[in-house]
Amino acid sequence: MPKMTTTTQTHLSQEGAELDRREFFTRLGLGSLGVAAAGTLAFYYQFLSPNVLFEPSPIVNAGKAINFPRGSVTLDVDSAIYLVHIAEGFFSLSAICTHLGCMTAWKPELNMIACPCHGSRFNREGQKLAGPAPKPLPWLKTWLSDDGDLMVDRSVTIPELQFLRV
Numbered sequence: 001m002p003k004m005t006t007t008t009q010t011h012l013s014q015e016g017a018e019l020d021r022r023e024f025f026t027r028l029g030l031g032s033l034g035v036a037a038a039g040t041l042a043f044y045y046q047f048l049s050p051n052v053l054f055e056p057s058p059i060v061n062a063g064k065a066i067n068f069p070r071g072s073v074t075l076d077v078d079s080a081i082y083l084v085h086i087a088e089g090f091f092s093l094s095a096i097c098t099h100l101g102c103m104t105a106w107k108p109e110l111n112m113i114a115c116p117c118h119g120s121r122f123n124r125e126g127q128k129l130a131g132p133a134p135k136p137l138p139w140l141k142t143w144l145s146d147d148g149d150l151m152v153d154r155s156v157t158i159p160e161l162q163f164l165r166v
């Protein structure tokens with residue numbers, strides 16, 4: 001086997017380094033193309049997929065009327081409604097304050113609905129008693145389902161004092 005000189009060894013190792021560097025840049029280039037292609041695909045996927053906002057149904061099943069004794073004011077925090085049962089019958093109110101949209105709360109000790117944000121007060125029929133709220137709490141369409149459940153449509157307001165007699 002011929003003996004390599006130091007110059008030949010240096011030349012070969014430079015050639016190897018050149019190959020490694022060439023391969024490194026080739027892989028870097030391919031990687032960059034892959035990242036660019038993935039970004040383009042992600043952009044087109046988002047661009048082509050429908051931009052739809054899925055909102056929950058405005059209709060709430062509040063359950064059986066027997067669960068709401070006469071004189072009760074029940075707040076359903078999840079659907080932001082009050083279900084009220086008085087001598088005249090059932091009705092439901094939006095629990096969202098008509099000032100700036102805060103969730104109100106029933107205060108049984110004060111016999112009123114109160115807004116914690118800026119101090120608006122409403123009676124149990126939703127009429128404004130005090131504070132900056134410009135309107136009463138709206139009455140919501142309330143009916144009895146075929147199964148005997150109290151149903152509320154949060155998207156339909158009705159005139160005040162329309163009671164549901166069960």
Ligand code: FES
Pocket residue numbers: 097098099100101102115116117118119120131132133
């Ligand atoms: S949001 Fe209720 S008083 Fe302002």
